[in-house]
Amino acid sequence: MTIDLQIIELIKSGNEQGLRLLYKHYAPALHGVALRQLRNEMYAEEALQNTFMKIWSKIDQYDATKSTLYTWMINILRNSSIDISRTQKFQVEKKTISIDNNVHSSSFTESREFSMDAKSSLEGMEDKYSIVLDYLYLWLFPK
């Protein structure tokens, strides 16, 4: 049994060990995505926590024929991050930090550098995927 299947079965049976395995195998990846999307440790943790809670409560809705477990979770995380980013508190803090002032300069530079770091860490990956990843992670998330 693959680790994904094991995790799914444990969570469906209400076994806490499923959560622990899920955290061990996926939390760093999910947290990293949340952090890059929200650019705030506190909000990224909040998004991660919300994601795990939704995974726990909605595991029966996961359909392995439609997507991998990771894809399903990343979509939950993305929606959670969007919800957080639309809160008034987040909007206020965002303005305070003046992220918008940098949208055409440093964020672009940062995103290109980020993209290059990502490419370098994924040697051997076809270009079509790295381009897609740049696009997905850096340009789809509303700023």
Add this chain to the structure above:
Amino acid sequence: MTIEEIRSSGLLEYYILDLLSESEKQEVEGYLQEFPELRKDKIDIENALHKYASAMGIEPRQGVEQNILDSIRQMGGIKTPSEPPSTGTGLGALLPWLTGLLALSLIIAAYSFFNLRGELNQMQANYADAQAKCDSLKDEQNQTIEILRKVNNPDSRKLIMSPTPGFQETELFFYINENSQENYIQIRKLPLIADNEVFQLWSLKDGVNPIPLSTFTGDGTHIIPVDFENGTGTYAITIEPKGGSLTPNLTKLICTVGV
């Protein structure tokens, strides 16, 4: 659309990230069913997403995992905790102690039970022994009563056996009932004999060799039944080797009684 047109359209990527309308999703799902190559592409993209995110993963700070688990526990639905409850305040902290106390109580109760059970078994064994002795005494008593009844039967004659020289201290009563053909000897005093010797009763008749009858030791008995020989003129008692003899040892004739 051809496969290449689908690949270059970005539809797969949008589908994976759940960014399509319902109708667009159904369109892509149709393509996936139609083109197995697209299904492979889809899996490749998903794996690439996962690999990318894992490579750029950032470990959450310490404590985040516990916060998540605590939040989900509060939601409920955890049926199987993966580790023992944390020690803290309240019932959770007392539970190990209560469990230990209960276990200790059970051990003490079990020990007491088996201990008392052992005593009960011993008492039951002692009672059984006592009851057996009582039954035995009762039997002896009944036998004695029966013997006394018989020797006191009007048809029974009580005779005093005459001791022979050398055995003057011998004192025996001989009860004979010719009607019921029963004999009894009441032992008052007998000479001491060796462990390998017994007393033997003989029937003496005219013109006939002595007839060997009952043997007895006389231990703890006072009235004992002995053989009756019809036509006996004299009964005699000798000391013989254990098991009796076929001919009397006249050197150890202790008493006689004419009937």
